[in-house]
């Protein structure tokens with residue numbers, strides 16, 4: 161199974177990772193940029209992106225801060241971030257939980273879809289707050305996949321796939337907090353940030369769309385371990401996967417919470 165030695169269930173070593181990153185960028189970058197903009201990030205800023213994945217937001221930050229600014233992007237697996245070096249962005253292999261804390265010099269720290277995966281997410285959040293300089297902004301974006309489940313009573317095409325249900329169970333059993341997005345507002349306040357705000361976004365994903373391809377990339381990556389561990393049969397899995405290409409299929413996305421707060 162392609163888990164990493166870091167307990168992260170969707171390791172970047174898997175062939176599905178680039179599909180996941182392009183779907184994430186297409187679906188969520190516009191919302192992320194809106195939230196980053198609202199913090200005032202501009203030329204000359206010093207920014208940190210934690211768990212940068214495919215690097216689309218680090219690249220955007222690099223363009224925004226310009227040559228007088230600085231962007232550091234970290235990940236436990238930087239294979240998709242390395243090309244950003246050519247754009248003047250510092251890429252660092254770094255585990256936010258276990259490696260040395262980052263220097264407290266950042267005017268902006270951003271992370272998306274990282275904390276929910278980490279059993280030690282509170283420690284990671286504390287370290288992100290500690291990396292802010294006074295007056296710096298933290299922007300955290302995480303999913304809640306527990307509150308908005310597919311409901312066939314809403315529309316006939318809205319089906320809660322067995323494979324989707326199995327994946328959610330797999331995440332629960334693997335220590336993912338699938339409601340972490342829902343908790344962000346309170347967690348940012350608990351970590352002492354001021355001016356905390358949070359808002360959320362949900363999409364309806366249709367078969368064949370980039371939302372379906374995000375779901376597909378995650379499911380395909382977990383196919384073998386889920387079948388081996390009897391979360392689902394191979395046949396049921398393959399039938400469900402085929403439905404993700406059917407344009408009649410619809411499912412609500414997870415609820416993507418974006419929360420921000422300022423270190424006083």
Ligand SMILES: C[S@@+](CC[C@H](N)C(=O)[O-])C[C@H]1O[C@@H](n2cnc3c(N)ncnc32)[C@H](O)[C@@H]1O
Pocket residue numbers: 166168170171172181184185210211212213214234235236237254255256257271272273274277278
């Ligand atoms: C679901 S992906 C999200 C990628 C990107 N933030 C996005 O939203 O497009 C999670 C990323 O977090 C990274 N990651 C997982 N555990 C980490 C840790 N302990 N420290 C730093 N990065 C981590 C993974 O390698 C992966 O690239």
